[in-house]
Amino acid sequence: MWIDYLVWTVQNLLFPIVVPVVLLTGVILAVWIERRGAAFIQDRVGPNRVHLFGLPNAGLMQPIADALKLLIKEEFMPERADRFLFYMAPAVSMIIAILTYMVIPFGDVLVIGKYEIPLQVADLNVGLLFIFAIASLGVYGIVLGGWAADNKYTLLGGLRSSAQMISYEIAMGLSIIGILIVFESVRLNEIVRMQGELVFGILPRWGIVVQPLGFLLFFVASLAETNRIPFDLPEAEAEIVAGYHLEYSSFKFSMFFMAEYVNMMVASGFLVSLFLGGWQIPWLPTEVLVDRVGPAVTALLQVGTFVAKLWFVMWVFVWLRWTLPRFRYDQLMGLGWRVMLPLALVNLCVTSIVPFVLGIY
Amino acid sequence: MIKIKHVSPPEGKRYPIHERIYLFEILKGMGLTLKHLIRNLATYPTKNRTVATIQYPDERREYSPRFRGMHRLKKNPDGSMRCVACKLCAENCPSHCIFIEPDAYPDPSRGNYPKRYEIDITRCIFCGFCVEACPKDAIEMTQLSEMGDSVRAVFDRDFLLTNGKEPAP
Numbered sequence: 001m002w003i004d005y006l007v008w009t010v011q012n013l014l015f016p017i018v019v020p021v022v023l024l025t026g027v028i029l030a031v032w033i034e035r036r037g038a039a040f041i042q043d044r045v046g047p048n049r050v051h052l053f054g055l056p057n058a059g060l061m062q063p064i065a066d067a068l069k070l071l072i073k074e075e076f077m078p079e080r081a082d083r084f085l086f087y088m089a090p091a092v093s094m095i096i097a098i099l100t101y102m103v104i105p106f107g108d109v110l111v112i113g114k115y116e117i118p119l120q121v122a123d124l125n126v127g128l129l130f131i132f133a134i135a136s137l138g139v140y141g142i143v144l145g146g147w148a149a150d151n152k153y154t155l156l157g158g159l160r161s162s163a164q165m166i167s168y169e170i171a172m173g174l175s176i177i178g179i180l181i182v183f184e185s186v187r188l189n190e191i192v193r194m195q196g197e198l199v200f201g202i203l204p205r206w207g208i209v210v211q212p213l214g215f216l217l218f219f220v221a222s223l224a225e226t227n228r229i230p231f232d233l234p235e236a237e238a239e240i241v242a243g244y245h246l247e248y249s250s251f252k253f254s255m256f257f258m259a260e261y262v263n264m265m266v267a268s269g270f271l272v273s274l275f276l277g278g279w280q281i282p283w284l285p286t287e288v289l290v291d292r293v294g295p296a297v298t299a300l301l302q303v304g305t306f307v308a309k310l311w312f313v314m315w316v317f318v319w320l321r322w323t324l325p326r327f328r329y330d331q332l333m334g335l336g337w338r339v340m341l342p343l344a345l346v347n348l349c350v351t352s353i354v355p356f357v358l359g360i361y
Numbered sequence: 362m363i364k365i366k367h368v369s370p371p372e373g374k375r376y377p378i379h380e381r382i383y384l385f386e387i388l389k390g391m392g393l394t395l396k397h398l399i400r401n402l403a404t405y406p407t408k409n410r411t412v413a414t415i416q417y418p419d420e421r422r423e424y425s426p427r428f429r430g431m432h433r434l435k436k437n438p439d440g441s442m443r444c445v446a447c448k449l450c451a452e453n454c455p456s457h458c459i460f461i462e463p464d465a466y467p468d469p470s471r472g473n474y475p476k477r478y479e480i481d482i483t484r485c486i487f488c489g490f491c492v493e494a495c496p497k498d499a500i501e502m503t504q505l506s507e508m509g510d511s512v513r514a515v516f517d518r519d520f521l522l523t524n525g526k527e528p529a530p
Binding site: 037039040041042043044045216319320322323324 | 384387390391393394395397398401402405411412413414416
């Protein structure tokens with residue numbers, strides 16, 4: 001029947017196209033929030049000149065103008081660069097950044113009649129592991145870009161990035177295990193659905209409520225993984241010029257630039273899914289909503305909730321960037337290995353023991 | 362006055378524990394940045410903005426009344442030039458940017474006037490010595506500071522007579 005084909009099309013063609021497009025559009029908004037947020041934090045005005053068709057939009061078109069400018073810039077290639085890897089590195093960064101987002105659910109399974117449409121691109125049963133596996137590849141884009149350019153600063157940026165990624169991935173992984181113990185699943189949609197329940201009958205059972213330390217560790221680690229201030233040592237402009245993307249220009253640079261923001265959005269979406277209840281509207285489980293307003297409106301509300309939470313976390317990223325200075329390299333390593341790792345282990349032990357003490361098992 | 366806040370811990374002591382784990386200090390810092398953000402956002406649509414930026418082509422900084430901008434040659438009430446082409450300004454000019462070619466009026470009782478009076482504005486250092494030197498109070502400096510142009514590096518007499526916002530007296 002034609003409606004079967006329609007559902008199939010939505011699930012297998014529409015979502016995989018729409019979600020990356022939405023992500024790349026989100027980059028525009030993210031850059032705008034970053035620049036104007038930074039400006040207002042620093043008592044400045046920020047970009048407010050670029051309008052489209054004369055419509056006043058507070059400079060919302062500035063990122064588009066920037067992107068257009070970047071596209072018509074000269075493509076620069078260092079003389080002794082490894083040409084193949086030099087071209088590959090930004091593509092790797094970008095592809096991996098977008099690929100990671102594919103398993104993050106932005107709504108509950110939409111049930112219309114006999115059709116079930118999961119509101120996520122790929123409902124993998126290893127969703128969480130998939131994110132870790134793919135996100136770890138993201139460092140390749142940075143390291144290869146840094147190495148291929150044949151420049152000492154880019155190489156330093158790449159090396160810093162790899163060291164930082166490895167150090168913080170351990171803490172990140174260990175902080176997630178607490179969540180796995182609590183929710184007993186690695187399927188992201190399952191984890192989000194479990195967060196609709198209540199603890200003590202009042203608080204929503206969000207990851208941040210049941211795993212506050214895990215949330216903190218994961219948040220700090222995801223700042224480090226996305227190379228955001230205070231962990232932006234790979235590109236530390238004051239020390240190593242621009243780090244790994246120093247020799248890049250034009251479209252290749254804009255790929256790195258967009259990949260950074262897509263990575264931020266992935267990290268935000270992941271954080272929201274694991275710790276902030278994903279698409280769950282507090283105290284309003286899906287069944288109640290479907291009863292009251294029907295499945296379509298429910299899906300819309302849930303997607304809206306997810307997007308709102310995601311952008312809140314993005315804003316916290318921006319907010320932190322313009323509040324904190326950059327870590328020194330030894331401080332970065334010290335925090336990763338001497339603070340985050342032991343805390344993650346403590347969190348893991350406590351999370352393992354508490355259910356037995358409380359007699360849940 | 363700039364206030365200096367000492368942030369090092371007292372002699373021989375470490376920071377208290379709540380400062381050493383950073384988290385509360387970071388939250389305090391975030392509170393400060395949020396305060397700035399909200400204050401700036403709230404006052405942005407109103408008259409008394411707290412953002413420090415002056416949106417230059419739209420808004421302008423008010424200069425001091427003694428600001429030395431572009432030169433202007435003054436006129437007498439009857440519309441004739443005050444300048445008598447005595448060349449004292451050119452003589453006083455430390456950067457030799459004033460060139461004057463005097464000429465006599467047909468009527469001998471009226472004396473001289475400058476046939477050419479040119480200021481090479483690319484050499485002028487806006488010291489104001491020409492204004493100080495003028496015995497006839499014929500040259501003054503206006504508030505005009507935007508002299509960027511692609512054609513007129515040397516200002517001639519007629520331009521100097523008419524520039525400035527207010528018409529020459």
